[in-house]
Amino acid sequence: MDPAGVFATSFAQDQALIRTSPQRLALVILVIAMLVLPLLVEPRIVAIATSMLITAVVVLGLQINTGLAGQINLGQAAFMGVGAYTTAILAAKLGWPIWAALPAGGVSAALFGFVFGMSAVRIKGFYLALTTIAAQILFHFLVLNLPSSWLSGSNGITVQPAEILNFKFDSDRSIYYLCLAVVAIMLFGAYGVARSRHGRAFLAVRDDDVASGMMGINVVRTKAVAFLLGAFYAGIGGGLWAYYVRFVAVDQFTLFQSIWFIAMVIVGGMGSITGALVGVFIIKLAQETISSAGTTIVEHVSFLSGDIVFAAMNIFLGAMIAGFLIFEPRGLMHRWNIMKRSYRLWPFPY
Amino acid sequence: MEHHEALLSIVAFPVLIEMEVAIHATPPSAVLLLTLKEIEVHNYKEEFAKRNRSVNSWLAGSVGILSMAFGTGGAQAQTTYNLAGLADFTGPYADIMKDVTGCRRGVVEWWNAEVGKDLGVNLKVKDYDTRYDVAQVASLWPGAKSELNPVLVFGIGGPDAAALQERLPADKVPMIMATAGYGYGWKPNPWVFNARPTYPHEAAAFMEWFRTKRGGDAPLKLGIISSEASPAYVDIHKGMEKFAKDNPKILEVVETIYTEVQPTDLTSQVNRLIRKGAEVIQVQTNTAAVVAVRRALQSLGKNNIPIMMSAHNSLQASGKAIGGLAQMEGSYEAYGMAIPTEDKTTARAFFEKLRDKYKVSSGYNVACLMGLNQAIVAVRTIESAAKAVGPTKVTGEAVRTALLTVPITSEQSFGILPSLNFSNDAPFPTKGLTVNIGSVQGGKYVIVDQNVTVPILNKW
Numbered sequence: 001m002d003p004a005g006v007f008a009t010s011f012a013q014d015q016a017l018i019r020t021s022p023q024r025l026a027l028v029i030l031v032i033a034m035l036v037l038p039l040l041v042e043p044r045i046v047a048i049a050t051s052m053l054i055t056a057v058v059v060l061g062l063q064i065n066t067g068l069a070g071q072i073n074l075g076q077a078a079f080m081g082v083g084a085y086t087t088a089i090l091a092a093k094l095g096w097p098i099w100a101a102l103p104a105g106g107v108s109a110a111l112f113g114f115v116f117g118m119s120a121v122r123i124k125g126f127y128l129a130l131t132t133i134a135a136q137i138l139f140h141f142l143v144l145n146l147p148s149s150w151l152s153g154s155n156g157i158t159v160q161p162a163e164i165l166n167f168k169f170d171s172d173r174s175i176y177y178l179c180l181a182v183v184a185i186m187l188f189g190a191y192g193v194a195r196s197r198h199g200r201a202f203l204a205v206r207d208d209d210v211a212s213g214m215m216g217i218n219v220v221r222t223k224a225v226a227f228l229l230g231a232f233y234a235g236i237g238g239g240l241w242a243y244y245v246r247f248v249a250v251d252q253f254t255l256f257q258s259i260w261f262i263a264m265v266i267v268g269g270m271g272s273i274t275g276a277l278v279g280v281f282i283i284k285l286a287q288e289t290i291s292s293a294g295t296t297i298v299e300h301v302s303f304l305s306g307d308i309v310f311a312a313m314n315i316f317l318g319a320m321i322a323g324f325l326i327f328e329p330r331g332l333m334h335r336w337n338i339m340k341r342s343y344r345l346w347p348f349p350y
Numbered sequence: 351m352e353h354h355e356a357l358l359s360i361v362a363f364p365v366l367i368e369m370e371v372a373i374h375a376t377p378p379s380a381v382l383l384l385t386l387k388e389i390e391v392h393n394y395k396e397e398f399a400k401r402n403r404s405v406n407s408w409l410a411g412s413v414g415i416l417s418m419a420f421g422t423g424g425a426q427a428q429t430t431y432n433l434a435g436l437a438d439f440t441g442p443y444a445d446i447m448k449d450v451t452g453c454r455r456g457v458v459e460w461w462n463a464e465v466g467k468d469l470g471v472n473l474k475v476k477d478y479d480t481r482y483d484v485a486q487v488a489s490l491w492p493g494a495k496s497e498l499n500p501v502l503v504f505g506i507g508g509p510d511a512a513a514l515q516e517r518l519p520a521d522k523v524p525m526i527m528a529t530a531g532y533g534y535g536w537k538p539n540p541w542v543f544n545a546r547p548t549y550p551h552e553a554a555a556f557m558e559w560f561r562t563k564r565g566g567d568a569p570l571k572l573g574i575i576s577s578e579a580s581p582a583y584v585d586i587h588k589g590m591e592k593f594a595k596d597n598p599k600i601l602e603v604v605e606t607i608y609t610e611v612q613p614t615d616l617t618s619q620v621n622r623l624i625r626k627g628a629e630v631i632q633v634q635t636n637t638a639a640v641v642a643v644r645r646a647l648q649s650l651g652k653n654n655i656p657i658m659m660s661a662h663n664s665l666q667a668s669g670k671a672i673g674g675l676a677q678m679e680g681s682y683e684a685y686g687m688a689i690p691t692e693d694k695t696t697a698r699a700f701f702e703k704l705r706d707k708y709k710v711s712s713g714y715n716v717a718c719l720m721g722l723n724q725a726i727v728a729v730r731t732i733e734s735a736a737k738a739v740g741p742t743k744v745t746g747e748a749v750r751t752a753l754l755t756v757p758i759t760s761e762q763s764f765g766i767l768p769s770l771n772f773s774n775d776a777p778f779p780t781k782g783l784t785v786n787i788g789s790v791q792g793g794k795y796v797i798v799d800q801n802v803t804v805p806i807l808n809k810w
Contacts, residue, residue: 044493051489144578154581154588155534158516170520172492245488246516249534250581251508252484288489294439294479310439310479 004344017191034180038173046172048288053179054240056280059264060190061233063276067265068199069226070206071120072128075113075135076234076261081253082139083109083235088157088248098162098169098243102182105239106232112139113231117224124209136255143250156249159242169243179240186236190273193229202226203271267324269331278332283321290317429742430472432498433458433728434523436490436510441482443506446717450528451477453701453721454504454728456710460703461729469733470741480509487513495521501735501746502526502728508582511535511542518542523746524753526728528720529662530685531778533585533810540777543753545727545767546686547778547804549634549660550589555785555804556658556684557593557601560630569594569602573623573631575643579611583635590632592810600805604628611635613642620646624655634660640668644677653680656789661685664716665790676793686804687723688766689788689797690714697722700764719766726763727770731756768801 008014018024038046062076087105090096096104112135119131143151151157161170162178169178193199201222204212213219242248260283268279290313297309328335437451438444458473466472478494480487487509494500503518503525505511511527518525518541530552531544546552561570572594576587587606594601604626607619620643623631631647633640640663647655658681659668665683669675683689688697701718704710712718735744735752758770768784783804788797 042493043496044490047489047492051485055485140578144581144584154584156512156581245484245513247512249508249512252512287486291479291481291486291490292493295477298477311444313479314440314481 015195017195038176043172044292046176048284050172050176050179050244052280052284053176053183054237054244055261055264055284056183056237056277057186057240058234058237059261059268059276059280060186060273061230061237062261062265063268063271063273064190064193064202064233065226065230066262067270067272067276068194068206069202069223069230071117071223071226071230072125073116073132073227073230074129074255074258074262075116075132075139076230077253077255077257078136078139079109079113079231079234080238080241080257081143081248081250082112082231083238084242084248084253085143085151085157085238086235087239088159088242089151091162091242092157092159098164102236102239102243105242106235109235109238110228110232113227113234114224116231117227120223120227121220132258133255136253136258139253140250154250156247157242159246159248161246162243175244178243182236182240186233187273187277190233190276194273198222198225198229206271263321265331266329267321267331269333269336272331272333275331275333282332286317286320290314427470427741428467428472429470429744430474431732431744432500433473433475433502433504434494434498434500435475435477435504436480436487436506437477437504438482438506439477439479441480443482446720447506449712449715449717450506450721452710452712453704453718454528454725455721456704456708456712457722457725457729459708461733463708465729465733469736471732471736471744473729473732475504480506482507482509484509484513491517495523501732501744501749504528504724504728505542508532508580515542521746522750524750526724526731527777528724530660531776532582533589534581535777536809537777538775540774541750542777543727543772544778545723545770547780547783548589548807549586550593550810551778551783551804551807552660552685552785553586553590553632553634553658554593554601554807555783555802556682556787557630558805559684559787559799559802560656560658560682561600564629567599569598569600571627571629572601572603573620573626573628574603574606575616575619575623575631575633575635575639576606576608577611577635577639578608580635586634587632589807589810593805593807596808597805609639609642612638615646616642617646617649620652621650624650624652628655630656630658632658633663634658635663637663637667637671639663640681641672644668644672644681648677657681659683661687661716661720665788665795666690666715669790669795675790675795678790679793680790682787682789682798684785684787684802686768686783686785687719689786690716690719691788691795691797693797695797696765700766722766723763726766727753727758730758730762 002019006020018027037049058076058080062073065071065073083105086108087101090101090104091098116132116135120128123131144153148155161168163169169175201212201217204215204217205219205222209219264279264283265276266279267282268277269275294310294313435451435454437447439447455475458475462472476498478490480490491514500523503514503523505525505527507529510525514525515535519539523541525542527542527544529544530546531548533548533550535542536548557570557572564570572590574587574590577583591603591606594603605623607623609616609619620631631643633643640657640659643657647653659665660683665675665678665681669678672678688695698714701714701722731749731753732744734756735748738752739748754772754774758767760767760769769782770779771782772779784801785804786797787799787802788795791798
């Protein structure tokens with residue numbers, strides 16, 4: 001929603017991502033803040049920010065798949081795992097450079113996701129959710145049961161640091177900048193998808209797939225593309241994860257993680273690309289703050305032991321998410337949009 | 351790192367100044383010499399003889415008091431080193447974490463008071479909750495490293511090793527795990543160490559022992575109940591299958607059956623193993639699986655077939671889950687650390703000392719022993735490092751070097767562990783390993799054999 005008095009007079013303006021000067025200024029400030037962040041804060045914050053950036057890529061994909069196209073997906077962690085394994089194998093066993101291994105990880109995850117996208121053609125809702133859980137189980141099964149020379153089975157895969165033009169991404173700061181660059185590209189792509197013909201088709205199918213079909217939208221193709229794109233993002237996130245942790249194992253990509261990804265989309269706001277980023281930020285921040293606060297409390301309050309404090313902290317985290325679902329189920333971006341609307345109409349609300 | 355400097359003067363109270371250098375406390379003997387010299391000067395003046403006697407008495411008294419206050423052997427520098435304690439307070443192992451962390455803290459406090467004090471080293475542990483999650487460990491570690499600059503990390507499980515194994519060599523900080531090792535971690539030049547060998551090592555030792563006890567030349571027929579829920583579980587049975595393949599005269603794996611991670615009824619699966627002639631059923635996954643296998647054996651009327659389990663799903667834990675230790679009659683547990691029975695062992699005596707003197711509130715159980723075993727290896731290694739490089743120069747790298755070069759005897763670990771000789775070939779000692787075997791006999795939890803030799807296993 002644009003402020004009062006701002007309106008597009010050309011198609012280019014209508015499609016522009018940045019529509020006002022304050023938006024441009026805010027973006028510039030954000031970019032500068034993100035660039036200088038590792039130089040100003042302690043390593044723990046840099047590590048948290050890196051973790052947020054990797055998760056953001058995965059959740060952006062889920063936002064396209066679930067938030068925009070309405071296809072419930074509880075297998076996003078499995079798609080991330082496929083991307084991580086592909087990137088790790090290509091990098092560690094075949095010596096591919098990051099600029100080739102990372103997109104290849106995305107493509108392999110997209111193909112894996114596409115298979116489940118085909119099932120979305122016939123089923124939806126809870127049934128689709130169950131099918132995507134099958135993706136999670138299938139991924140686990142394949143990794144552990146295919147010949148260990150292929151995917152290393154239970155041994156996992158060790159990955160060397162990413163390297164571009166003889167520069168090694170082996171420090172906390174360097175990996176942060178790598179993730180930041182990838183997130184910028186993927187974010188731009190996500191906004192592009194949302195504004196495109198495909199994005200509008202996603203929204204139409206999400207709101208009513210029968211009516212969409214009658215309007216001439218290819219529903220089968222749209223659902224499949226939604227899964228393809230969502231899984232591609234997850235695969236790229238998985239590839240980044242492989243280069244970040246430098247060790248990939250099957251138990252790093254669990255159903256529990258997929259549920260956290262869904263929680264991030266809900267907290268941020270379904271259907272909003274910015275909401276995906278907000279959701280990641282809020283949930284990750286809560287997790288990390290609670291983890292740090294627990295340690296500090298245990299250290300300073302001698303009569304409280306770790307088991308009590310950390311358990312209480314986790315209950316607090318759960319209560320916070322439940323609170324979001326009860327009081328603002330449409331996410332923080334919905335609340336933000338209400339605020340913007342009030343501001344736009346002020347002082348004449350009617 | 352925290353250092354103190356104490357300056358002692360004749361007429362002033364000691365002043366403690368916190369700074370980044372080692373303590374240089376003036377020894378009481380030097381103070382005494384200085385005092386006597388001053389007294390001599392005063393003695394030349396006869397008119398002040400009386401007053402001097404008074405001063406002499408006052409100074410001598412002061413010296414006496416100060417000497418008592420600061421000890422007769424000279425004040426010992428205390429250099430504090432930090433240890434990062436990774437723990438799972440809110441993940442799948444939350445229920446045992448109080449015992450694990452409580453016991454490892456107890457060991458550190460004991461060591462500080464009885465060993466570190468004389469050595470000039472003080473250790474401080476800070477626990478971090480990892481939720482048993484790789485992502486959480488990965489994001490916690492850079493902060494823990496910059497905040498504590500630890501010389502050693504206590505690890506709990508797979509996520510800790512997965513997240514840090516590629517980072518620790520660069521950060522030059524070794525990690526000591528609480529659990530047994532895994533085949534996938536069996537690599538040279540380790541920075542992640544296990545005091546115990548892999549689960550298949552421990553199980554193989556038991557199988558050889560049980561076969562000898564059974565008698566005869568035929569290989570022991572083993573049935574394995576496992577799960578694909580965790581790569582660690584898969585790793586365990588693959589290790590056993592490899593051992594059986596390499597030693598066909600000793601062991602035959604009749605079948606490995608994958609079940610759900612929390613099975614409820616395994617009657618048909620266990621029956622299948624029995625029909626194939628299984629003499630022992632190995633369950634090294636979790637307590638729920640042990641309970642389900644035991645119930646299946648009971649319902650099939652095959653109580654004579656023992657279950658072999660490990661430390662984390664021990665007889666105590668499984669007995670508690672099934673409704674009484676007596677129901678585990680005839681089953682076994684085997685692992686490379688002390689078994690927490692009621693017997694008066696040196697390990698138990700050490701625990702009781704920690705409980706009585708160092709306020710460890712945990713019970714004497716396997717979880718506590720997991721904490722004890724990693725902590726005792728840590729403190730003994732830091733002790734060796736401090737002796738090798740000096741108490742003010744201990745680093746993570748020096749600790750790792752000490753771990754690889756200085757053996758830890760069973761006496762040093764109060765019988766909690768066998769004598770350990772780490773090498774650069776593996777994260778756990780590969781030679782001279784032994785396990786202890788516990789069982790329930792006549793309804794009582796007992797140690798049936800100790801120091802059973804672990805056979806040589808090839809990598810799988």
